[in-house]
Amino acid sequence: MSDRLAEEYDAARPRLVRVAYAILGSHAEAEDVVADCWLRLVEADRRDPVRDVLGWSTVAVSRAALDVLRSARLRRERYVGPWLPEPVVTPAVAAAGDPAERVTLDESVRYALLVVLEQLSPAERTAWVLHDLFGMAFPEVAAAVGRSPAAVRQLASRARRHVAERTPRVDVDRSAHDRVAAAFAVAAAGGDLAALVRTLDPEVVLTGDGGGVVNAARRPVLGPDRVARFVLGTLRRTAAGTGRSVVVEVNGATGFAVVEEDGHVSTVLSLTVDDDRVTRVDIVRAPDKLAGIALGASS
Structure with missing residues (x-):
């Protein structure tokens, strides 16, 4: 060789x-x-x-x-329930750090596209x-x-x-995606159902993947009110446990993860944004799809 x-x-x-x-x-x-x-x-x-x-x-x-x-x-x-692609998750700080790392993230295969390719x-x-x-x-x-x-x-x-x-009708730039993701996060963290609904597209779809091992939506959740209530319920269960929610990069775009005390990631949430609204919420909880992700232990 x-x-x-x-x-x-x-x-x-x-x-x-x-x-x-x-x-x-x-x-x-x-x-x-x-x-x-x-x-x-x-x-x-x-x-x-x-x-x-x-x-x-x-x-x-x-x-x-x-x-x-x-x-x-x-x-x-x-597969038990919906099958979602395995996300590539990196710390959000990487996006604002080394320019070379930013290039790597920009070259990521977008999560929403992977979902479409499954068809x-x-x-x-x-x-x-x-x-x-x-x-x-x-x-x-x-x-x-x-x-x-x-x-x-x-x-x-x-x-x-x-x-x-x-796929989304328009190519959403990073600043627009981040603006919508930030509004989603503030409303969700505050438990504000009305504000969270306002961030969602009228035809929004939420899909969960627990792999038949952990709790997740077995069928797609449709509509702003149902999706918002599902997200808030998920966050309440997280708050009652040992995990903490953090902002991360999911396939190069801003998303969220739940990190447990030992540092392992138990949940990854990806948002698809189109025309200033969230059109898809994909929640991956299947342990085998998150096993390779480590974002640091809770302090």
Whole structure:
């Protein structure tokens, strides 16, 4: 194994993890796929030196992630309650700190987009992610998906229409998102039902994922009044326990987390904002999806 190969793969690793994560919706599985593909790269390089490490690895990681997604579909169909993607959570202070860290957060795959991608077939999702999100040419996408360039073009086109129909109508900038999130947080923390309702879109949807292990909404909660009451009830239960609510980055956008005394995160709340209102509230409580997050123990 050459030092060049290791250096180029390490440089490519952040992008490869983002590609796999966008396809899978699970950061832990994405990390596993990228680690496995390193071993495949070493073996391939021994047989015939790999000149374009990033290109080779992107196709290999995408193909492996697609295989994992196909096998995971059956498990997700049997999942207890709604299945939500695994969030990537970082301390909110990172956003105002190192500019390099800000770039990393801005390149995050947005949580609301991951939720929409769950509605696509594995092949559609992979084709759209590789072409529309990461700018790969259709011949490269075809190599990853295992179909012709014409076929993956059609897959990406169908996925594009679906994504366009279900994502926010406008591209909400960070300041607008933060303004709405702050109003949501103040109303929720103060137990102000009317103020919290005012932050919510008339068609707001709340989805909870407890994985059948912890309490969570088994069905989507619809409408501003019901969503607001559910959020306030969740906060009351949190206040009665040992956790504390903190502002965090959820996939690069301001969200909230409940941190327990030992430092582990028990709840992550992601907001989707459109036209100055919250259109989605996604609450992840499944322990296996939060196991890798640590934000510091309560003081």
